[in-house]
Amino acid sequence: MQAAIDEFIADRCTEHLACAGVDAAADVLRDFAVGGKCLRPTFMYLGWRCGADDDHAALRAAASFELLHAFALLQDDVMDGSTIRRGKPAAHVAFARWHRERELPGSSDRFGESAAVLLGDLCLVWSAQMLRESGVDAKALARVWPRYDEMRTELAIGQFADLVNDAGAFPALDQVLDVSRRKSGNYTVRRPLEIGAAMAGCSSRVLASLGTYGEAVGDAFQMRDDVLGIFGSPTVTGKPAGGDLIERKATSVVVAAYQLADSTVRGQLKELMSRRDLDESDVDRWRGLILATGAVDRIEQMIDSRLKRALERLDAAPLDTAVRAALGSMASACAERAA
Amino acid sequence: MQAAIDEFIADRCTEHLACAGVDAAADVLRDFAVGGKCLRPTFMYLGWRCGADDDHAALRAAASFELLHAFALLQDDVMDGSTIRRGKPAAHVAFARWHRERELPGSSDRFGESAAVLLGDLCLVWSAQMLRESGVDAKALARVWPRYDEMRTELAIGQFADLVNDAGAFPALDQVLDVSRRKSGNYTVRRPLEIGAAMAGCSSRVLASLGTYGEAVGDAFQMRDDVLGIFGSPTVTGKPAGGDLIERKATSVVVAAYQLADSTVRGQLKELMSRRDLDESDVDRWRGLILATGAVDRIEQMIDSRLKRALERLDAAPLDTAVRAALGSMASACAERAA
Structure with missing residues (x-):
């Protein structure tokens, strides 16, 4: 399960996030992908197992739910103003720090929130893509x-x-x-x-x-x-x-x-x-x-x-x-x- | 084109937004749906016409691009801090006003931004749904x-x-x-x-x-x-x-x-x-x-x-x-x- 998520995310990071000019995005996304309990993928896969045998494509389909969850967490933390997630700085906090350290123009906090929302959007799009391309x-x-x-x-x-x-x-x-x-x-x-x-x-x-x-x-x-x-x-x-x-x-x-x-x-x-x-x-x-x-x-x-x-x-x-x-x-x- | 968008949105508003406890959301969404130039749906449909005849299903598929555009505008306006869109208050401003008028607890501006981002998420999901269910x-x-x-x-x-x-x-x-x-x-x-x-x-x-x-x-x-x-x-x-x-x-x-x-x-x-x-x-x-x-x-x-x-x-x-x-x-x- 974890391997399927890691592989999909690694591909996306190399192909897309590298050219976004925000090298922090790939790091934030990778942190998100390894820290979770994979509850939703597990339930999805157990649902599958109620009517079918073990299957690699179904496992990849289930793993996509962890990316959907990343979308929800990234944006919830912005909306709730939560600064800590899984014992580390929340994504918007990490992005704001990245912006501040580079002394970029404009508000670092605003940048952090926007970047976290956008990374959430990407996770929403990518989760559906991963499900669609799972092989099911x-x-x-x-x-x-x-x-x-x-x-x-x-x-x-x-x-x-x-x-x-x-x-x-x-x-x-x-x-x-x-x-x-x-x-x-x-x-x-x-x-x-x-x-x-x-x-x-x-x-x-x-x-x-x-x-x-x-x-x-x-x-x-x-x-x-x-x-x-x-x-x-x-x-x-x-x-x-x-x-x-x-x-x-x-x-x-x-x-x-x-x-x-x-x-x-x-x-x-x-x-x-x-x-x-x-x-x-x-x-x-x-x-x-x-x-x-x-x-x-x-x-x-x-x-x-x-x-x-x-x-x-x-x-x-x-x-x-x-x-x-x-x-x-x-x-x-x-x-x-x-x- | 416009009729297809209106119909899809009216269904979503009745079915979902009515129970979200935010009656402003349906109004904001309807405003968005009628104000646009439908550039993206028009180009999508012209692309279709490069290889196929006029078709109602393809028209609905094309219309879904206007909802995708609503997603982009709703969230862009929050990120750019733009307060005016199409000559009217931007969605996050309208949501903040709704919150302020009801004297709800918490920050009205923060509520307005969160609500606009979420309505954007819904438009992102619904645009793909409208495309998928277009009949193509x-x-x-x-x-x-x-x-x-x-x-x-x-x-x-x-x-x-x-x-x-x-x-x-x-x-x-x-x-x-x-x-x-x-x-x-x-x-x-x-x-x-x-x-x-x-x-x-x-x-x-x-x-x-x-x-x-x-x-x-x-x-x-x-x-x-x-x-x-x-x-x-x-x-x-x-x-x-x-x-x-x-x-x-x-x-x-x-x-x-x-x-x-x-x-x-x-x-x-x-x-x-x-x-x-x-x-x-x-x-x-x-x-x-x-x-x-x-x-x-x-x-x-x-x-x-x-x-x-x-x-x-x-x-x-x-x-x-x-x-x-x-x-x-x-x-x-x-x-x-x-x-």
Whole structure:
């Protein structure tokens, strides 16, 4: 999987990025390509394996999802103003530094953001190209495209909805879960699985089972991410401790805490959620308040119930034993990533 | 052509943008869809007509290029900080206003830029979808995709190169022409023509003629745009008078003036090209200096020679008379847009 991504990216870097006058672009892209967990390619390939045998072309098709993910991360980091990704400077920060070091005219920050958005655009175009040129036969690919376009639309629309989903606007938990399902959960688990299975020509019965499994695992994945975004260690998340609080993201944990709090604590949370600047002690205090409301326990219960639902659905589905086992492990891994 | 675009966009707006929680997005997109000159779809369709008869599916395929153009404009305006497009507020400005009027939390400007980039992403995805679902048969489309991916890559790479192409860096004229060919000329004329012709199964001889014609017309188009960007009336360009000077763009006219100037004038130009803020009288003075160098005459000569080359190549190509005449008119229209 990783080899297929590396090879495709190396070709693109040599052929195109070398002449863009921005030698930093190839470095940033290569960093992106090696740092990921390849969750989406893995789910896509497991979807394929629900209806077909191991196949190199299908593996390349699946690997293309990692490039699509690079597009999403590159542009999200600009929009969220996230400065750290996978323990290193985010792409827009790296590009801004490149610009500053060369003392080029104009704003380095603006250059950094534009360059990261453009590299994202390239990844969006290249991911579709890699899928198209994967070697998967035309009939199987024809089943992929409508779902693929639907997924990419859902991803961008979800990010759109996320832009107006600020903690200071006090959204409801259902609304937050809906946005994060569209922005992240579906696109991480359900859609790659369904697309892989459709490519393999799976029956609508199998597709329905994978849809239910995928939605539940995607939800669990996103809620685990929300817990880690507040309580996770930077060495695990590759992001600053309490990053979601600093960015005032309206995550499931933040919103559940607000809903569970009594009126005194709610007032304190409200004040923190509306504050422009937070220092480390504010973040610590916020963390303590959240824990005291029982919000983390509530979210952990929700993660458990999603995991249980996913595994039950898996047991009932007409799947090959090895594939069922792999999907079971992936579900647990998504739900239980270590803090 | 316009009807095909309107219909596709209306479907997308109803189905997707309504649930994004940003009602402004559908309005912005509709504005974009009706305001354009449809140059790229026209060239794509004329390319098709070089090898095939009139066809509704091919017309829809060609219309998809207007959505690709919307992607480019939406994101370019953010990167260039252009606030006006086609005589109206640019999309990111309209989105920022929407955010401000609703008194939503967070920065309105940041929201506006993010929303415009995302709407651009959606247009990029939807343009490929519209092409894929145009009704053009699979064999003809298979000839399109490699060239289409190549064009989209070239467009993004050209914009990348443009980011470091600031007037304050005093690039050479050849370099500027090369960047603008990659960023704008090729993608406006040559690539759409070649893609349409490839879709129709034209011979390599016809493709080569269209390539030469397209490159020359694209260059002429871009240089005309550069003249208008400094001397054009806002009612024609839909942008502020002298907009390229205000944005310190390293256009062909700006750079030719610098190269043609004597050392005294060069010093004055250098000072203007490096200045952070320019008022109206600075722009007027800069315009006068450029005219005095003879740069506009030089660029007009270059436009004429490109137009001549394009028409000669057209005469020698094995084309249907009506198609040749249409391509001739388009070449003149691109080279001679009224100031």
